[in-house]
Amino acid sequence: MAGHKKTDPMTDEANAQLDQLGRALLLHASASNEAEAEAVAASPFAYTRLRARITAEHERRAGGETWLTLLGVVWRSVPAMGLVAVFAFILFWTSSFGTTSPGVLSDEALMDARDAGIENVVFADRRTLSSDDVLATILQGDERENSR
Amino acid sequence: MADNSDSRALESPPHSNVEPSDVELVSRAVADDETAFEELFNRHRRRVSLIASRFFRQREQIEEVVQESFMKAYLALPDFSNSQENSFASWIARIAFNACYDELRRMKRRPESATSNVSEEESAWLKAQLRSQGAGDDVEAAAVARDLADKLLARLSPEDRLLLVMLDVEGLSVAEIGEMNKWSISKVKVRAHRARASLRRVLERFL
Numbered sequence: 001m002a003g004h005k006k007t008d009p010m011t012d013e014a015n016a017q018l019d020q021l022g023r024a025l026l027l028h029a030s031a032s033n034e035a036e037a038e039a040v041a042a043s044p045f046a047y048t049r050l051r052a053r054i055t056a057e058h059e060r061r062a063g064g065e066t067w068l069t070l071l072g073v074v075w076r077s078v079p080a081m082g083l084v085a086v087f088a089f090i091l092f093w094t095s096s097f098g099t100t101s102p103g104v105l106s107d108e109a110l111m112d113a114r115d116a117g118i119e120n121v122v123f124a125d126r127r128t129l130s131s132d133d134v135l136a137t138i139l140q141g142d143e144r145e146n147s148r
Numbered sequence: 149m150a151d152n153s154d155s156r157a158l159e160s161p162p163h164s165n166v167e168p169s170d171v172e173l174v175s176r177a178v179a180d181d182e183t184a185f186e187e188l189f190n191r192h193r194r195r196v197s198l199i200a201s202r203f204f205r206q207r208e209q210i211e212e213v214v215q216e217s218f219m220k221a222y223l224a225l226p227d228f229s230n231s232q233e234n235s236f237a238s239w240i241a242r243i244a245f246n247a248c249y250d251e252l253r254r255m256k257r258r259p260e261s262a263t264s265n266v267s268e269e270e271s272a273w274l275k276a277q278l279r280s281q282g283a284g285d286d287v288e289a290a291a292v293a294r295d296l297a298d299k300l301l302a303r304l305s306p307e308d309r310l311l312l313v314m315l316d317v318e319g320l321s322v323a324e325i326g327e328m329n330k331w332s333i334s335k336v337k338v339r340a341h342r343a344r345a346s347l348r349r350v351l352e353r354f355l
Binding site: 015018019021022023024025026027028029030031032033034036037038039040041043046047049050053054057 | 197215218
C-alpha cells in the first residue's frame, strides 16, 4: 500500500496498529447485528410485503409511463400543430388579399354605391335611421333621377 | 459470497426430491411463475439480511434493504443473464450491497443522523484497546465496541464504509469486489488504501 516511497518505520507500525483496531471495530459493529438479521430473515409475512411493494412499484411505473406517453404525444404534435397554424394563417391572408380590397369594405365606398338597396341594408346594420336620413335619401334619389 | 444451498442440493442423493436450481427458478420466475420467485426469495433472504446487518442495526432498516433488494431483482429479472449456477446469489448480493450504499447515502443526507460525539470514556477505552491490540472479548467490551464502532464508522463516507465491510467483514477478494462493482483491480486497491487512511484519520482524532 505504501508504494515505493520511503516511510518512517514508526509511522508504519502506528498505521498497522490503527488498521488492526479499525478492523476489530468493523467486525464488532457487523457481527453484533446478526441476531437482527436472523430475525428479519425469519419474518413470516416478508414475501407478502414484498409482493405488495412490487405491485405498488408496478402501478407507480405504469402511472409514470402514462404521463410520459401523454407528454410524448404532446411533444410530437407540436410541429404538426405549428404547421397547421402557419398554413391557416397563410390561407387566411391570401384569401383576404385576393377577393376583396380594403376600399370595398369601407363605409365611404358603400355610401357611393349606386344601388340604394345596398345602402339601406348597410345602414340598417350599423344604426337606426332617423326620419331626416330617410328623407335625405329619397330626395337624393329623386335628384339623381332628375339629372338623368 | 456463494450461498450454501446450491452445494447442499448437489450433495443430496440422486433419488431424493432434488430442489430446483437457481437457474431453473429464475427461468420460471421470468415466465411469471410466482412460486419460483418466492422460492428464490426464501433461499436468499437470509444472505441479504446478513449483508444489510453489516451496515445497519435497526431491524426496520435491515428489512427495508431486504425488500428493496428483492424488488429491484424482481423488476430486473428479465435483464438478468441466467447462465451460471451461482450467478443469482452473486447478483442478489451485489444488488443488496448497492441498496445498502443507497441507504447509507440517504442517512448521511438526513440532518437528524448527524454524528454524535465520542465520549471521554469511549476515547479512553479506544486507547486501551490500541495498547492491548484489539477489542476485548467480554460482553461489556463488546457493547462498548459496538456503540463506538457505529459512531466512528458513521464518520466515514458511504463508499469507504462499503469497501471496508466488503474487504474486512465479508472477506471478499479484491478481484471479487472489482467484479461486483465493475471496477478494475487497481481501482479497488487505490480505493481500499484511501478508505483505510480515512478510518485511520477518524481513529487518530479520538486517540
